[in-house]
Amino acid sequence: MEEDKYFIVKKKAVPEVLLKVVEAKRLLESERAVTIQEAADAVEISRSSFYKYKDDIFPFHENTRGKTINLMLQMDDKPGLLSVILNEIAKCSANILTIHQSIPIGGIATLTLGIEILPQTVEVQEMITMIEKTEGIHSLKILGRE
Numbered sequence: 001m002e003e004d005k006y007f008i009v010k011k012k013a014v015p016e017v018l019l020k021v022v023e024a025k026r027l028l029e030s031e032r033a034v035t036i037q038e039a040a041d042a043v044e045i046s047r048s049s050f051y052k053y054k055d056d057i058f059p060f061h062e063n064t065r066g067k068t069i070n071l072m073l074q075m076d077d078k079p080g081l082l083s084v085i086l087n088e089i090a091k092c093s094a095n096i097l098t099i100h101q102s103i104p105i106g107g108i109a110t111l112t113l114g115i116e117i118l119p120q121t122v123e124v125q126e127m128i129t130m131i132e133k134t135e136g137i138h139s140l141k142i143l144g145r146e
Helices: 016-029 036-043 047-053 081-091 124-132
Strands: 068-076 095-101 108-116 137-145
Touching: 016 036, 016 047, 036 047, 068 081, 068 124, 081 095, 081 108, 081 124, 124 137
Parallel strands: none
Antiparallel strands: 068 108, 068 137, 095 108
């Protein structure tokens, strides 16, 4: 569980390669770069660096209120667990926009949630920590923010 912790650090403390990965992702999202190779070349990093860090670095926006975050969870296929997670999100005053759950394989279900962060919502990191502490949760990843 230790390697799944999140940290907020100032930009000046982040290694340059990670900042370049974020920029490459922006180029791809804005369609200023069509391929990963093109984006990597534009920011002067290797494709392997991009792939190595792409799922682990993303900009944190202080103004997440009124935004949507997408989370992917892997969890035990246990009756009531989804209800517990949705209750935790409700306690944080966030709004569920979408829920997609795959058919469980080997007793593990994958769940994707679209969550609207409202003005009264607690800090996103606090909400994520609450969800991660729920018994039966194997992993949680932030897929993106809108």
